[in-house]
Amino acid sequence: xxxxxxxxxxxxxxxxxxxxxxxxxxxxxxxxxxxxxxxxxxxxxxxxxxxxxxxxxxxxxxxxxxxxxxxxxxxxxxxxxxxxxxxxxxxxxxxxxxxxxxxxxxxxxxxxxxxxxxxxxxxxxxxxxxxxxxxxxxxxxxxxxxxxxxxxxxxxxxxxxxxxxxxxxxxxxxxxxxxxxxxxxxxxxxxxxxxxxxxxxxxxxxxxxxxxxxxxxxxxxxxxxxxxxxxxxxxxxxxxxxxxxxxxxxxxxxxxxxxxxxxxxxxxxxxxxxxxxxxxxxxxxxxxxxxxxxxxxxxxxxxxxxxxxxxxxxxxxxxxxxxxxxxxxxxxxxxxxxxxxxx
Amino acid sequence: xxxxxxxxxxxxxxxxxxxxxxxxxxxxxxxxxxxxxxxxxxxxxxxxxxxxxxxxxxxxxxxxxxxxxxxxxxxxxx
Numbered sequence: 001x002x003x004x005x006x007x008x009x010x011x012x013x014x015x016x017x018x019x020x021x022x023x024x025x026x027x028x029x030x031x032x033x034x035x036x037x038x039x040x041x042x043x044x045x046x047x048x049x050x051x052x053x054x055x056x057x058x059x060x061x062x063x064x065x066x067x068x069x070x071x072x073x074x075x076x077x078x079x080x081x082x083x084x085x086x087x088x089x090x091x092x093x094x095x096x097x098x099x100x101x102x103x104x105x106x107x108x109x110x111x112x113x114x115x116x117x118x119x120x121x122x123x124x125x126x127x128x129x130x131x132x133x134x135x136x137x138x139x140x141x142x143x144x145x146x147x148x149x150x151x152x153x154x155x156x157x158x159x160x161x162x163x164x165x166x167x168x169x170x171x172x173x174x175x176x177x178x179x180x181x182x183x184x185x186x187x188x189x190x191x192x193x194x195x196x197x198x199x200x201x202x203x204x205x206x207x208x209x210x211x212x213x214x215x216x217x218x219x220x221x222x223x224x225x226x227x228x229x230x231x232x233x234x235x236x237x238x239x240x241x242x243x244x245x246x247x248x249x250x251x252x253x254x255x256x257x258x259x260x261x262x263x264x265x266x267x268x269x270x271x272x273x274x275x276x277x278x279x280x281x282x283x284x285x286x287x288x289x290x291x292x293x294x295x296x297x298x299x300x301x302x303x304x305x306x307x308x309x310x311x312x313x314x315x316x317x318x319x320x321x322x323x324x325x326x327x328x329x330x331x332x333x334x335x336x337x338x339x340x341x342x343x
Numbered sequence: 344x345x346x347x348x349x350x351x352x353x354x355x356x357x358x359x360x361x362x363x364x365x366x367x368x369x370x371x372x373x374x375x376x377x378x379x380x381x382x383x384x385x386x387x388x389x390x391x392x393x394x395x396x397x398x399x400x401x402x403x404x405x406x407x408x409x410x411x412x413x414x415x416x417x418x419x420x421x
Contacts, residue, residue, distance in 0.1 A: 030377075037379050154378060214371075215378050230398055232382050236389060268379070272386045 003128035003136075004174030005121075005332065007067035007167040010031055010304050010342035012160075013046045022157065025150070028216065034157050039267020043160030043292030045145040047154055052083040052141030053091040055163035057072055057098050060139060064099075067338040069135065071100055074167070077107040080116035080296045082323070083143040084109055084201040095139065106133065107201060113192070114263045115182065116296030117164075118330050121318070122180040124168035128134035137167040151167065151218040155226050157264055160292030162342070164300035172301040175316070175332045176205025181246045182328035188234055191227040191322040196220075212251035231322065235269060238327050240277050243319060246329045254279060258314040258334075259306065263321055264288040291342075295322075296340045303342040310334045314337035344392055344418060349411045352391070356383035366408040384410075392418060 001053075019041050023031040035041050035240050046055060056079060064071050076305040077099075079092040092107035112119050117140055124136040141163035146153050168177070196208065197200055201221065208220035219225060243260075247253060259281055267286055274284045287302040294301060299318050310316065321327040347361075348356065354361040370376055370394040388394045394417050404410050 034379070111378055227398070229381055229401060232385055233395060233397070236385075236395070268382060268386075272390075278389070312372065 001129045001131070001170060001171055003125040003168050004335070005166055005170065005176035005177070006169045006172045007063055007069055007335055007338040008300055008304050008307070009063035009165045010297070010301050011055050011060050011062060011163045012342040013050060013055060013162070015045045015047060016042050017045055018042045019157075026153070027274055029153050029157070031157070034153075037266070037268045039286060040158060040288055040292045042290045043158075044162065046143045047163040050143075051085050052081045052143045052163065053079070053085045053160075054326045055143070056081070056139040056165065057164040058340060059141070059163040060095070060099050060137065061341050063167065066340040067173075069165065069167050069169070072102055074101050074137045075105050076127055076136040077101060077105055078120050078136060078138045079107070080112055080120050080138070080140045081109060081142060082111055082113055082295070083141070083146060086303045101137070105127060110172075112326055113142070113295045113324070114265070115320035115326040115328040116299070117299040118180055118182060118318060118328030120166070121168065121177055121330050122182060122328065125177045125180065128168060131316065134170055136168040138168060140164045140300065142295040142297060144295060147175035147222075147224040149217075149219040149223040153217045154215065154228060155224050159224075159292045160294045162291065162294035162297035162301060164297050164304075166300060168183060172331060173335055175334050175337050178331040178333055179246070179250055180328060180330040181242060181249065182326070183238065184327075185234070185238070185325045188325035189231065191230040191234070191325075192225070194222065194224050196222040206286040232269060234325050235265070235273065235321055236276065238325070239273055239319060239321050242321070242327055242329050243277065243307050243317065246317065246331060250331055252315065252331075253272035256315055257311065257317050258283065258309065259316045260264045260284045260320045261299055261302045261306070261316060263319060264302060265293055265322065284341045293341060296320075301342060304339050307337060307339040307341075312336065344415075346411055346415075350416060352382065352387050353407055353408070353410070356380045356387060364407060366404055366411065369405055370407060370410070388414065394418065
């Protein structure tokens, strides 16, 4: 029994925030330099009243509009987000109703970021291969923009919002999930975090103070905080070893792989990783200049952009890494997938 | 590695001439200084010398010379 990706669709919110706009808003930021380093020139952000679940709904509706899978065939919904609509219930339950999926459909949220798509594929693969589900709908949706302080250069220049929908099926042909590997190091949890708003530190009625850090970025404890240096160190330490582990498990070497789809953190990091692993540029696409780092959405977005160039039988390695710390990689054997890229 | 090589690496990260680097000057006083420059230094050290700096290292650095001393001691210990 194998599990195959049969359909993939993406959604980007309408609002574009360009480097020019950020420059005009923040005269002290050197957006030209930042743009050169990060490779990000524009990012999309959700509307004020638009949530990650709304965007995931749109991605899923687009999938049902364009792909051959029928909504009544879906018997498990996995929704990856760190921006759920409510503390409870799970956004996946609300999405089951909005998408008019079967009431016999399982539906859960899972909280992961940059490794989330790999986790979704791993869980979907397990559900399908164990006979628990036949057609899994994996949704990713993220709106870090709602956590970001508009005067925090370190994160506002990087992150964008997006959503994607993927169907993983046991009964239909598609890109086969050959294997997945994941890893965790929670000792890095405080390096990419929104400290306030969960049960540990709840929102209070009094507004939290906004503080300026040593780099001139301003945020409160209810905003997203990122320690870029620590994230960079973590990535260099874990990602090459992760890919080695995945390849060793499957008996492949890097040369056997036709395409590496990395989480699109920023061009500086991704290019550095690529060079460190001696991978050729043409096998490691960058897809972030117009949309930014969209967290759990980067891998399916990049995959959808490159899908027209892939051939059946191509070996594709997907690699996610970040918030947690959490990391994961998966190997696909490509086949025709019904892809509806973002517009 | 020599001091001159490390000064060169620092200059490369800050995108300025090596002659503009003064080892005793405080890092924060370079106007080209920012968190991206740090990342570049980390990347170059890793790439050229297989040296990884920790966050604790970073917190202890005040001048360029502090960074050079730290790297030199790491290299001689290796």
